Amino acid sequence: MSNIIKIVPIIVILLLEVAFAQFSPGKLAKVHSFLEGTNNCTQCHEVGGKSLSSGCVECHLPIKIRIDQQKGLHKDKQEDCGTCHPDHNGLKFKLVYWKNGAENFDHKDIGFDLTDSHQKVECRKCHIQKNMIEESILKWIDKYPEELIVDRTWLGAANTCNGCHEDIHRGEVSQDCASCHTTSKWEESKTSYNHDLAKFQLTGEHQKVSCEKCHTIDKKQKPAVMKLTGLNYQTCGSCHTDIHKSAYGNTCEKCHTTQAGWTKNLIPFDHNDTKYPLKGRHLKQNCTACHTEKLLGSLPSYNKCSDCHVDKHQKQFNERLDQGACESCHTVDGFIPTSYTFADHNQSEFKIDGNHFAIPCVLCHQTQEKGQLKGFAQFKWDVLQCNSCHTDIHREQFVRRENPKLCETCHTTSSFNIVNFNHESTAYPLDGEHINVNCEKCHLSVKDRNGNFTRYYPIAHKCEDCHSFNEKNK
Amino acid sequence: MKYIHRTLLLIGIGSLLWTIWAIDQEAGNYYTASQLDRPRLETHSVWKPSGLYGHGLGIIGSSMLLLLFVYSIRKRVKIFRVWGRLPTWLNYHIFLGIAGPILITFHTTFKFGGLVSISYWSMIGVMLSGFIGRYVYVKIPRRISGNELSLDEIKQRKFELLETLKKEYGLKKDHLEIIEHFSGANALQNNKIIGFFSFLFLDLFGWFRYHTLVKQIAKSLNISQNDLKKLKILIKQDIKYTRQIAFWDAAHTIFHYWHVIHRPFAYIMIIIMLIHIGVSITLGYTWIF
Numbered sequence: 040m041s042n043i044i045k046i047v048p049i050i051v052i053l054l055l056e057v058a059f060a061q062f063s064p065g066k067l068a069k070v071h072s073f074l075e076g077t078n079n080c081t082q083c084h085e086v087g088g089k090s091l092s093s094g095c096v097e098c099h100l101p102i103k104i105r106i107d108q109q110k111g112l113h114k115d116k117q118e119d120c121g122t123c124h125p126d127h128n129g130l131k132f133k134l135v136y137w138k139n140g141a142e143n144f145d146h147k148d149i150g151f152d153l154t155d156s157h158q159k160v161e162c163r164k165c166h167i168q169k170n171m172i173e174e175s176i177l178k179w180i181d182k183y184p185e186e187l188i189v190d191r192t193w194l195g196a197a198n199t200c201n202g203c204h205e206d207i208h209r210g211e212v213s214q215d216c217a218s219c220h221t222t223s224k225w226e227e228s229k230t231s232y233n234h235d236l237a238k239f240q241l242t243g244e245h246q247k248v249s250c251e252k253c254h255t256i257d258k259k260q261k262p263a264v265m266k267l268t269g270l271n272y273q274t275c276g277s278c279h280t281d282i283h284k285s286a287y288g289n290t291c292e293k294c295h296t297t298q299a300g301w302t303k304n305l306i307p308f309d310h311n312d313t314k315y316p317l318k319g320r321h322l323k324q325n326c327t328a329c330h331t332e333k334l335l336g337s338l339p340s341y342n343k344c345s346d347c348h349v350d351k352h353q354k355q356f357n358e359r360l361d362q363g364a365c366e367s368c369h370t371v372d373g374f375i376p377t378s379y380t381f382a383d384h385n386q387s388e389f390k391i392d393g394n395h396f397a398i399p400c401v402l403c404h405q406t407q408e409k410g411q412l413k414g415f416a417q418f419k420w421d422v423l424q425c426n427s428c429h430t431d432i433h434r435e436q437f438v439r440r441e442n443p444k445l446c447e448t449c450h451t452t453s454s455f456n457i458v459n460f461n462h463e464s465t466a467y468p469l470d471g472e473h474i475n476v477n478c479e480k481c482h483l484s485v486k487d488r489n490g491n492f493t494r495y496y497p498i499a500h501k502c503e504d505c506h507s508f509n510e511k512n513k
Numbered sequence: 514m515k516y517i518h519r520t521l522l523l524i525g526i527g528s529l530l531w532t533i534w535a536i537d538q539e540a541g542n543y544y545t546a547s548q549l550d551r552p553r554l555e556t557h558s559v560w561k562p563s564g565l566y567g568h569g570l571g572i573i574g575s576s577m578l579l580l581l582f583v584y585s586i587r588k589r590v591k592i593f594r595v596w597g598r599l600p601t602w603l604n605y606h607i608f609l610g611i612a613g614p615i616l617i618t619f620h621t622t623f624k625f626g627g628l629v630s631i632s633y634w635s636m637i638g639v640m641l642s643g644f645i646g647r648y649v650y651v652k653i654p655r656r657i658s659g660n661e662l663s664l665d666e667i668k669q670r671k672f673e674l675l676e677t678l679k680k681e682y683g684l685k686k687d688h689l690e691i692i693e694h695f696s697g698a699n700a701l702q703n704n705k706i707i708g709f710f711s712f713l714f715l716d717l718f719g720w721f722r723y724h725t726l727v728k729q730i731a732k733s734l735n736i737s738q739n740d741l742k743k744l745k746i747l748i749k750q751d752i753k754y755t756r757q758i759a760f761w762d763a764a765h766t767i768f769h770y771w772h773v774i775h776r777p778f779a780y781i782m783i784i785i786m787l788i789h790i791g792v793s794i795t796l797g798y799t800w801i802f
Contacts, residue, residue, distance in 0.1 A: 122558070129548060
């Protein structure tokens with residue numbers, strides 16, 4: 040009986056204490072407080088197994104998915120969840136613990152390294168519901184709305200640029216923002232874009248051109264961004280003003296490269312492909328001799344030589360049947376010698392014969408010192424007479440006879456000195472002994488202020504004008 | 514044999530002190546950290562209650578608590594009475610009753626909650642009541658074997674002692690009255706159970722006047738210095754007998770009630786501890802096994 044009396048208080052004390060106590064070794068953290076109670080132990084704890092994990096991941100399913108997928112911070116977690124997230128440490132205990140603070144978490148550990156500007160961004164700038172895309176996380180958030188998971192979880196945030204950043208390119212370009220932008224100063228990072236990935240690859244001087252030159256900014260759109268797609272890059276003229284005004288076609292690359300000096304250092308061009316193959320002296324000319332800057336707007340005209348060459352004859356031949364075509368006298372092998380022959384010359388008004396064969400052209404076609412042809416050789420005369428070239432040594436004694444071919448009356452082109460004059464045509468026909476008298480017997484050399492000359496006209500033709508009637512002079 | 518047990522106990526005490534020192538060295542920072550900070554410490558994994566060391570301390574400590582009951586078995590089961598002297602077992606019982614709670618306290622990491630805290634506080638209760646029990650235990654005169662002396666036996670011993678004092682040292686009736694008065698026997702006898710506190714007071718502070726008492730008696734007897742030493746021992750023994758006789762009834766009454774406290778706490782402690790162990794094993798906390 041006494042033993043029973045002793046046991047009674049034990050039982051009473053036990054019952055009282057058990058009634059107010061539980062097996063829990065400590066209060067659960069606030070977020071798990073709904074699991075308090077002896078009946079809930081196995082909600083987390085696995086009977087017969089130490090691991091908490093199977094119990095944990097029943098609720099924390101997104102974590103299980105990430106562990107299974109070896110993804111994120113839990114990618115290599117094999118141990119009990121309680122190792123890192125020990126519970127039963129009181130309501131105030133934070134189950135998620137960041138040794139150096141969440142803001143100093145080494146984001147590289149989850150395979151998304153924060154660099155440059157990203158390092159300065161507050162965690163919750165990105166880790167907000169708007170940026171969460173993982174379905175499992177979103178379901179989790181919806182499943183436990185009262186737990187305010189969205190305010191606590193770091194999971195589910197998109198790891199693409201557009202996950203957080205607005206796509207200011209409006210989907211016009213690839214979602215691979217990193218191909219153009221970096222995290223340092225993203226708006227200035229466009230130069231890092233590997234343009235080789237584009238259909239239009241940058242070479243030579245194109246590599247130095249600022250992007251906006253081609254990718255113009257459409258300021259009508261907000262935000263104003265460069266036009267990255269829909270650019271017409273097929274022809275150079277899409278960006279460059281065609282100073283040739285399409286005269287050379289659209290195949291700029293036949294002559295130009297993108298290298299420095301592209302306007303001058305042209306690709307060797309086979310002019311034979313053109314309508315004007317180069318020959319003779321033309322082959323030695325610089326392109327710009329014909330394709331001068333003034334002609335950049337169009338192809339040089341090549342129908343006439345004078346399109347390029349200065350007409351050194353000052354249109355003197357324009358009245359010819361060939362309208363002064365240069366090729367009638369000249370070839371591409373040089374301006375001189377001319378291809379104009381005596382035979383050609385004899386087709387002109389002025390036939391070459393006699394001593395004229397022996398004289399160089401320039402003796403007649405002399406460069407003029409005055410007049411309209413000043414500086415140019417004369418090839419056309421209004422009145423073509425001997426004195427056009429020759430000096431009238433007769434001091435115009437015969438001009439008054441009004442004979443246009445006055446000189447030919449006496450002279451031929453064979454020799455000036457062989458005079459073929461018919462004295463019968465004069466007022467003093469020769470006869471008798473007069474026929475045998477030397478000319479200068481009658482036509483004496485006289486002198487005036489310009490010098491000596493032979494007097495032919497007027498001349499006295501009375502006998503006493505020559506003869507004296509003394510014996511001595513008979 | 515006596516020395517072997519003493520040596521073993523000394524080794525045990527030494528081991529306990531070394532363990533406390535080692536824990537302080539290795540986990541001092543852990544145990545002094547706040548409850549919220551401890552899980553953040555690297556040492557948490559081993560020193561937490563389910564950690565390698567923490568759990569080990571719990572297992573060793575609870576094993577000690579289980580071993581405590583060997584004393585009870587030895588004391589109560591007849592067939593075990595041939596196993597050594599009861600006071601020796603009591604010494605082990607006391608050692609285990611101190612060492613076990615200390616190790617278990619480290620096992621708890623000073624976090625006392627839930628059902629198992631009942632076991633813990635019961636253990637503390639058992640331990641504290643053990644101190645009281647031990648104190649009352651020694652107030653009951655016993656043989657060397659640990660068996661209690663009867664009141665007549667102790668009175669006989671006192672009588673023999675007084676005869677020695679009278680005959681060999683010449684103590685007079687006055688001297689014996691002074692000793693009787695000094696022992697506080699009247700107060701102990703009159704106060705009955707409350708006399709426990711009187712006893713405690715006399716033990717703590719009464720001995721300050723003891724030397725004055727002995728000198729006073731010795732002066733009147735004019736005895737040699739050598740005899741004085743022996744006299745001191747005899748007078749001390751006389752005072753002890755006198756108090757034990759005076760406190761005899763009270764001591765037994767207290768001891769009777771003490772068992773009612775000490776044992777239930779021990780049972781509660783052990784039952785809940787076993788539940789705690791069972792739950793832990795069920796949930797997979799099997800330490801290194």
